[in-house]
Amino acid sequence: LDEILPIYSGGLGILSGDHLKSASDLGIPLVAVGLFYKNGYFHQKINSQGEQQTEYRTIDAVNLPLQRVKDKNGEDLMIYLKFPKGKLYLKVWQVNVGKVKLYLLDSDIDENIEEYRDVTQSLYGGDQEMRIKQEIVLGMAGTNLLKVLGLEPTVYHMNEGHSSFLILELIKTIMNDKKVSFDVAKEIVSARTVFTTHTPVPAGNDIFPLDLIEKYFKNYWTRFGITREEFFALGMKPKADILNSGFNMGILALKFSGKKNGVSKLHGKVSRELFGEVWPEIASNESPITYVTNGIHTCSWLAANLKELYNEYLIPFWQDRIYDNSVWENIKNIPDEALWNEHIKRKEKLLELVKDNTIKRLKQCGVSYEEILNIVSKLNKNALTIGFARRFATYKRATLIFRDLERITQILNDEKRPVQLIFAGKAHPRDKEGQDLIKYIHEISMKPQFKGKVFLLEDYDIAMSRYLISGVDVWLNNPRRPMEASGTSGQKAAVNGVINFSVLDGWWAEGYNTKNGWIIGSNTDYDNYELQDNDDSESMYLTLEKKIIPMYYDKNEIDISSRWVETMKNSIISSGGKFSTSRMLVDYTKNLYIPLCNLTNKYFNDLTTVTEFCEFKNNLIRNWNDIKITQEEGNSDNITINAGNSIEVIFNIELPNINEVIIEALVYYGQIMDNGIVDKLKFIPMKLEKKDIEY
Numbered sequence: 230l231d232e233i234l235p236i237y238s239g240g241l242g243i244l245s246g247d248h249l250k251s252a253s254d255l256g257i258p259l260v261a262v263g264l265f266y267k268n269g270y271f272h273q274k275i276n277s278q279g280e281q282q283t284e285y286r287t288i289d290a291v292n293l294p295l296q297r298v299k300d301k302n303g304e305d306l307m308i309y310l311k312f313p314k315g316k317l318y319l320k321v322w323q324v325n326v327g328k329v330k331l332y333l334l335d336s337d338i339d340e341n342i343e344e345y346r347d348v349t350q351s352l353y354g355g356d357q358e359m360r361i362k363q364e365i366v367l368g369m370a371g372t373n374l375l376k377v378l379g380l381e382p383t384v385y386h387m388n389e390g391h392s393s394f395l396i397l398e399l400i401k402t403i404m405n406d407k408k409v410s411f412d413v414a415k416e417i418v419s420a421r422t423v424f425t426t427h428t429p430v431p432a433g434n435d436i437f438p439l440d441l442i443e444k445y446f447k448n449y450w451t452r453f454g455i456t457r458e459e460f461f462a463l464g465m466k467p468k469a470d471i472l473n474s475g476f477n478m479g480i481l482a483l484k485f486s487g488k489k490n491g492v493s494k495l496h497g498k499v500s501r502e503l504f505g506e507v508w509p510e511i512a513s514n515e516s517p518i519t520y521v522t523n524g525i526h527t528c529s530w531l532a533a534n535l536k537e538l539y540n541e542y543l544i545p546f547w548q549d550r551i552y553d554n555s556v557w558e559n560i561k562n563i564p565d566e567a568l569w570n571e572h573i574k575r576k577e578k579l580l581e582l583v584k585d586n587t588i589k590r591l592k593q594c595g596v597s598y599e600e601i602l603n604i605v606s607k608l609n610k611n612a613l614t615i616g617f618a619r620r621f622a623t624y625k626r627a628t629l630i631f632r633d634l635e636r637i638t639q640i641l642n643d644e645k646r647p648v649q650l651i652f653a654g655k656a657h658p659r660d661k662e663g664q665d666l667i668k669y670i671h672e673i674s675m676k677p678q679f680k681g682k683v684f685l686l687e688d689y690d691i692a693m694s695r696y697l698i699s700g701v702d703v704w705l706n707n708p709r710r711p712m713e714a715s716g717t718s719g720q721k722a723a724v725n726g727v728i729n730f731s732v733l734d735g736w737w738a739e740g741y742n743t744k745n746g747w748i749i750g751s752n753t754d755y756d757n758y759e760l761q762d763n764d765d766s767e768s769m770y771l772t773l774e775k776k777i778i779p780m781y782y783d784k785n786e787i788d789i790s791s792r793w794v795e796t797m798k799n800s801i802i803s804s805g806g807k808f809s810t811s812r813m814l815v816d817y818t819k820n821l822y823i824p825l826c827n828l829t830n831k832y833f834n835d836l837t838t839v840t841e842f843c844e845f846k847n848n849l850i851r852n853w854n855d856i857k858i859t860q861e862e863g864n865s866d867n868i869t870i871n872a873g874n875s876i877e878v879i880f881n882i883e884l885p886n887i888n889e890v891i892i893e894a895l896v897y898y899g900q901i902m903d904n905g906i907v908d909k910l911k912f913i914p915m916k917l918e919k920k921d922i923e924y
Contacts, residue, residue, distance in 0.1 A: 522715060
């Protein structure tokens with residue numbers, strides 16, 4: 230939401246804040262629940278060896294725009310959960326995000342034992358048991374809170390798997406309130422839940438050992454009328470070795486939610502492949518995971534001086550129609566000089582911040598005052614300035630640009646066409662490899678050939694991000710494709726006229742149009758990371774040398790590159806509406822929220838209908854394995870046909886106790902690769918020829 234409330238770590242937390250702001254802008258009736266981490270996320274120090282050091286500062290809620298939620302008697306509201314060592318009590322804070330209310334749960338109260346007071350102390354703090362406590366509080370206490378407040382959402386949106394325990398709480402509540410079976414409650418929950426996955430890798434999902442699941446949920450399988458093993462299996466892939474597997478929060482959400490999505494078109498495809506084993510009966514490309522590409526709350530990230538400039542040239546009240554791509558077309562009418570001058574103002578402010586941050590950091594590192602002045606004196610507002618700022622996760626490859634030190638030395642030290650690099654970001658406190666990347670960049674920045682050319686900023690946060698995404702000339706993004714689910718920092722840069730230079734991953738795979746930026750590498754997926762790094766770094770150097778640097782320094786008589794400013798305008802036009810959270814919320818509402826609302830209202834508010842549906846499904850499950858498929862004589866697998874010719878395929882299908890009206894038969898086809906995998910799998914529906922169950 231804002232830097233004064235640092236209860237976020239990276240892009241997901243910031244995206245959640247933008248989600249709420251746009252929901253308020255659009256009038257979407259949304260309420261949100263989170264945790265109040267009293268120590269927030271850490272502040273970063275980088276010592277003289279380049280080692281990241283963490284510092285936690287307690288958030289003073291009294292001096293923030295928070296208010297305690299009251300009960301109906303005007304007293305401070307308190308709710309509780311039953312934990313193994315007794316009750317865990319929670320007070321509740323309210324944050325007004327425009328018209329949307331955000332409730333934050335806080336365990337730091339006298340009624341709790343010391344162990345329980347610390348549950349909401351730190352974001353990403355503690356061990357796995359602390360993590361499961363936090364996720365139980367978020368998912369289960371959060372759901373209870375809404376009920377206590379008299380709020381009963383039609384749809385529950387689980388933003389990543391951390392809140393997935395709400396599924397179990399909803400099932401328990403529905404079984405108690407409506408006196409229905411576990412199967413019926415499960416169908417009702419499915420019609421009311423959306424799950425968004427933000428990870429492109431299996432390790433991105435929390436997986437809890439079964440002893441912790443048993444410790445905190447040991448009464449649940451009895452309540453649900455299922456066995457202990459069946460309960461464990463709720464968070465596992467089908468056919469998993471139950472006693473030797475963990476409880477996967479992502480799988481729990483995928484199995485129960487009625488709608489599920491990735492956060493970009495490419496990430497949707499990656500997610501269908503990643504989670505394909507959850508639905509082993511179907512091809513992975515048919516897994517029921519769609520996508521809604523992430524966006525940004527444009528007005529939160531647009532520099533104030535640029536907002537004033539846009540007001541002059543865009544239609545009146547354009548901020549009410551941010552999601553409308555046509556609104557942005559008038560950006561082309563801004564005079565080149567006007568746009569460039571406003572950009573230079575942002576650049577000057579950024580370089581002031583870089584100077585102040587560098588002086589402070591290097592003084593703490595014991596660098597002499599003379600050397601510090603020598604370094605910061607080389608900051609140049611006329612130099613091509615490239616920014617890289619984000620979490621220092623290893624897959625983001627922060628050091629890729631230094632793969633060939635001789636090559637990058639030549640690029641940065643060209644006196645006629647100077648280039649400067651600015652880095653910022655934090656590594657997870659337990660991510661040693663990510664911290665090593667920070668250390669390496671610190672060491673690089675102190676080498677003679679890079680002093681005053683490479684800058685590493687300390688304690689990256691939202692405030693610093695605003696300067697970077699509007700003040701650099703080029704936004705560098707080089708994750709290991711396809712491991713960037715979406716990314717949003719490049720979207721923030723684009724709307725400020727900063728040009729993206731990125732791998733075709735996440736949102737940029739949809740955003741790049743050849744006129745609004747540059748790409749690194751290709752859309753090839755690699756098995757060999759060394760080869761991928763070599764190819765991508767070579768592509769990066771060539772594009773810098775042959776395209777980016779020449780275009781930037783191709784100045785006219787008023788010292789402006791008209792080609793550069795044209796690319797800036799294309800960047801703004803192509804990204805302003807398409808990659809806003811206003812568009813994102815329209816997509817969520819139209820494609821996920823409303824269909825589930827309609828499903829709930831039409832079917833699942835009627836217990837008779839949902840009970841009949843459960844019986845229908847159970848009948849299918851009971852009889853499915855008894856279906857017999859035989860091939861018609863003369864239909865051989867070994868038929869040879871020429872390209873362009875057609876072939877008739879006939880099968881006899883016996884359906885025991887299943888009405889043929891509800892069955893669709895499909896023929897799958899594709900190219901069988903050397904490893905036996907069918908590539909480019911497609912399908913076509915078969916036609917029912919005879920009523921005697923012949924297809």
